[in-house]
Amino acid sequence: MTLSKSSAGVGMFRILLAEDDQVMREYLTRALERAGYAVSAVDRGTAALPLIETEPFDLLLTDIVMPEMDGIELAQKASDIAPDMRVMFITGFAAVTLKAGQAMPQARVLSKPFHLRDLVLEVDRLFENVKLPNSN
Numbered sequence: 001m002t003l004s005k006s007s008a009g010v011g012m013f014r015i016l017l018a019e020d021d022q023v024m025r026e027y028l029t030r031a032l033e034r035a036g037y038a039v040s041a042v043d044r045g046t047a048a049l050p051l052i053e054t055e056p057f058d059l060l061l062t063d064i065v066m067p068e069m070d071g072i073e074l075a076q077k078a079s080d081i082a083p084d085m086r087v088m089f090i091t092g093f094a095a096v097t098l099k100a101g102q103a104m105p106q107a108r109v110l111s112k113p114f115h116l117r118d119l120v121l122e123v124d125r126l127f128e129n130v131k132l133p134n135s136n
Contacts (some may be wrong), residue, residue, distance in 0.1 A: 013127050014055075017041040018048045018062040018074060019090070028061070028090075031116040032123065045069030052078050057085050059126060064091040075104050086126050090114075 015037050019025040022043070029041045040055070042048050046068045048060070060078050062071035075087045087104055092112035110122055 012036065012038040013058040013130075014038045014040070015059045015061055015123070016048055016051060016057040018043075018045050018060070018066065018071065020044055020063060020066040024063075027116070028119065031120060032061075035120045035123070037123065045071060045074035048074055049077060049081070052081050052085070057082065058130075059086045059088060059123065061088045061090065061123070064089050065093065072104065075107060079104070088122065088126065090119075 015032055017025060017028055017032070017039055019028060019041065020043050025041050025043065029039045032039045040051060040057070042051065044066050045062065048062070049069075051057070052060070060075060062074055064071035066074075071089055071091075075089070078085060079087065087107035089104075089107055089109045090112060091109065108122060108126065110119060
């Protein structure tokens with residue numbers, strides 16, 4: 001299991017990123033941290049579940065096509081554990097996008113390729129009207 005974790009400050013939204021491609025995982029983590037998010041990143045869905053059980057996250061950002069457990073199954077299990085956590089899928093496959101939308105209609109789907117600016121904008125939109133954690 002590969003886990004990278006940024007230091008989560010008070011008042012930061014926490015994102016759990018599940019992405020099996022190391023370069024993409026590091027790229028997305030850096031972009032989200034620069035945008036002010038606290039990011040924990042894992043290399044597969046089976047590594048994400050124990051974190052969801054023990055730590056609070058505001059968003060699960062997951063690739064759909066991954067070994068061991070795909071992102072859709074991960075999101076479904078995650079929503080059982082943490083029903084208030086938002087979900088966003090990232091994928092490069094159009095047919096998989098349709099499947100994700102049917103399985104988790106409340107989730108957002110971002111299709112690859114995308115610009116990092118678009119990812120950050122989509123994440124920002126998810127939290128537009130949400131109060132920061134631990135803020136008064």
